[in-house]
Amino acid sequence: MAGAHYYSACALGRVAGAWRAAGASTEISCQTPGRARASSKRRQPRLPPSSSSRLTARTRSTAMNAVDADQSLEQKINEEYKIWKKNTPFLYDLVVSHALEWPSLTVQWLPDKRTPPNKDYSEQKLILGTHTSEGEQNHLCIASVRLPTEDAEVDARKYDDERGEAGGFGHVSAKLEITQRINHDGEVNRARYMPQNPFLIATKTVSSEVYVFDYSKHASKPSPAGECSPDLILSGHEKEGYGLNWSPHKEGILLSGSDDMCVCLWDVGAGSRAQHVVEAKTIFKGHVGVVEDVDWNRHHEEVFGSVGDDKRLCIWDSREGKTDKAKHTIENAHSAEVNCLSWSPFSEHLLLTGGADSEVGLWDLRNLSARLHTFKGHDEEVFTVQWAPFNESIFGSASADRRALVWDVSRVGEEQTAEDAADGPPELLFIHAGHTGKLSDFSWNPNDEWVCASVSEDNILQVWQMAEAIYAEDDEGGEGPAAGDLE
Numbered sequence: 222m223a224g225a226h227y228y229s230a231c232a233l234g235r236v237a238g239a240w241r242a243a244g245a246s247t248e249i250s251c252q253t254p255g256r257a258r259a260s261s262k263r264r265q266p267r268l269p270p271s272s273s274s275r276l277t278a279r280t281r282s283t284a285m286n287a288v289d290a291d292q293s294l295e296q297k298i299n300e301e302y303k304i305w306k307k308n309t310p311f312l313y314d315l316v317v318s319h320a321l322e323w324p325s326l327t328v329q330w331l332p333d334k335r336t337p338p339n340k341d342y343s344e345q346k347l348i349l350g351t352h353t354s355e356g357e358q359n360h361l362c363i364a365s366v367r368l369p370t371e372d373a374e375v376d377a378r379k380y381d382d383e384r385g386e387a388g389g390f391g392h393v394s395a396k397l398e399i400t401q402r403i404n405h406d407g408e409v410n411r412a413r414y415m416p417q418n419p420f421l422i423a424t425k426t427v428s429s430e431v432y433v434f435d436y437s438k439h440a441s442k443p444s445p446a447g448e449c450s451p452d453l454i455l456s457g458h459e460k461e462g463y464g465l466n467w468s469p470h471k472e473g474i475l476l477s478g479s480d481d482m483c484v485c486l487w488d489v490g491a492g493s494r495a496q497h498v499v500e501a502k503t504i505f506k507g508h509v510g511v512v513e514d515v516d517w518n519r520h521h522e523e524v525f526g527s528v529g530d531d532k533r534l535c536i537w538d539s540r541e542g543k544t545d546k547a548k549h550t551i552e553n554a555h556s557a558e559v560n561c562l563s564w565s566p567f568s569e570h571l572l573l574t575g576g577a578d579s580e581v582g583l584w585d586l587r588n589l590s591a592r593l594h595t596f597k598g599h600d601e602e603v604f605t606v607q608w609a610p611f612n613e614s615i616f617g618s619a620s621a622d623r624r625a626l627v628w629d630v631s632r633v634g635e636e637q638t639a640e641d642a643a644d645g646p647p648e649l650l651f652i653h654a655g656h657t658g659k660l661s662d663f664s665w666n667p668n669d670e671w672v673c674a675s676v677s678e679d680n681i682l683q684v685w686q687m688a689e690a691i692y693a694e695d696d697e698g699g700e701g702p703a704a705g706d707l708e
Contacts, residue, residue: 298657305654312691315369315672317684318655319397323351325362326661327411328676331419334668342367345666347674348422349399349682350409358447360402361409361424363436366684367396368669397684401441403434406449411465411662417472421489423455425465431455431477433489453492457485457501464515470522478512484527486539507535507547514561520569528559534574536586551589555580563606567613575603581618583630594633598626598649605663611670615650619663625675627651627687651687 309316331346349362407427415421420437432451439450455475464478473490485501492499510531518524523539527547534554535547555576565571570586571593581596581603601621609615614631627650635647658679666672672686 301654302657309655312688313685314688315684315686316655317366317397319682319684321349321351321399321676321680321682323353323357323359324658324661324678324680325349325409325676325682326352327409328662328674328682329413329664330666330668330674331363331414332667333419336370341370343370343668345668346400347397347664347682348412348414349676350405350412350424352408358443359405359408360443361405361412361422361434361436362399362403363401364682365396365398365400368672368684397682401436401439402443403436403439404443404447404449405432410461411463413465413467415467415472415475415489416469421452423465423467423475423477423489424451425461425463425477425479427461429456429458429460429479429481431458431465431475431485431487433475433492452497453489454498455485455487455489455501456498457487457504458483462512464512464527466515466517466525468517468522469519470517476515476517476525478515478527478529480511482506482508482510482512482529482531484508484512484515484537503539503544505537505544505547507537507545507550508533510558513559516562516564516572518564518569518572519566526562526564526572528554528562528574530558532557532559532576534559534562534584534589536589549586549589551584554582554584557602560602560604561606563608563616565608565613566610567608573606573608573616575606575618575620577602579603579620579622581606581628594630596628596646596648598628598645598652599624601659604660607663607665609665609670610667611665617663617665617673619660619675621659623654623656623659623677625653625656625660625663625673627653627673651691653683653685653687655683655685656681 327348327350329348331348333346334343336343345366345368347364347366349364351359351362353359405424405426410425410427412422412424415423420435422434422436424432424434426432433453433455435452438452458477458479458481460480462477462479464476466476468474473488475487475489477485484505486503486505487499488502489499508527508529508531510529512527512529515525515527525537527535527537532553532555534551536549538548541548554574555578557577559574559576561575563573572584572586574582574584579599579601582592583594583596585593599618599620599622603618603620605619607617609617614629615627616630617625617627619625628648629650630648632648637647653675656675656677658677658681660675660677663673663675666674671692672684674682674684676682
């Protein structure tokens, strides 16, 4: 066996020897069923209680079977979670699991990082949002996260059952708390900060409007009256949506995709206190279905991509002046709706797409006639894909199957034994199976390598870092510990 580079939470055959040596259970499943994601297909509707007196005998029987299935599913979820939790010390260097008051459909690390003097931890920030019940106030939220520094002594074997945290790094406990809440009209479908000015956060709302907040100008506690006061309101869409991406090249340039089949582009610099409603500068109409996601090319400031329920991947070049037809349109980029895309921060030509067909596709801009590769590891639709900011071959994906997967493109095509192949493809590096609800969003930490944040529809936010032994083989040129060496 080559090495312990792949620790999955469902197939641990490759590292079973190492786990047995450490006294861990090798029975763990990545199947952790949970709730449905929010809106259109992404948001679960809040249904009123049904009237059982009106049910027919056949309907009652069907309903009872459904209840039995739900109970069985819930029992399975609980059992699998207990197994996962038991094995976290051998899979992770850090796990922080935090129960939010309300589910968040969005998560993103802010670039802020502060290390207090003479402390073995850093303080960082996350952007979150709420998805509340009818009548409850929604908020855009800023969370403070305390993470260990590289010099901290981490004992990942410590797991706090009450707080759901592993990795106490000495006597300092990992800490996460909401430090600011800003009133928001309706749930926050997505929230993203501007790279050139991280205080500016754009949000997708349940209406057609996009809000921009300067969170440095808002109080930490929201007004009890519930008044929503965004610093800018961006108009141009006719329906809500999820796609949102700031230009990494030009300050104030924002893209948005929505259910109205359009992509809007704004220059928020056109707004002011006197004129805080900003009309879309350009509206692109190259889709015939819901536009699920948009993303700027990291190397060409005028090039961006969009994907949607029409199964299209569209590549746009705003210099061409065409708004009704993309420069490149790939029909049937997936066999079902395309939910997300991500341009590589290291290569101008490479991008990823994730679809409702449970697949992730790798594309090369120089030849869009077919995918470079298809990554298969999810069991349900993929909602988020994101390249790692620290390594050109690493990316993560999050899915309705309640899993976040970490992939290594450099391992595509590696030879495998039959036993290893049964565990998954060689490029599948890690499966995070700590959630018991369907994942809504995923984010790489821009400051600390291999640290991730993920949120699920059952109110859970998790901050986690896989064990160094999993990726050390790649980082150290094959010198990482093999499973046989650990036995």
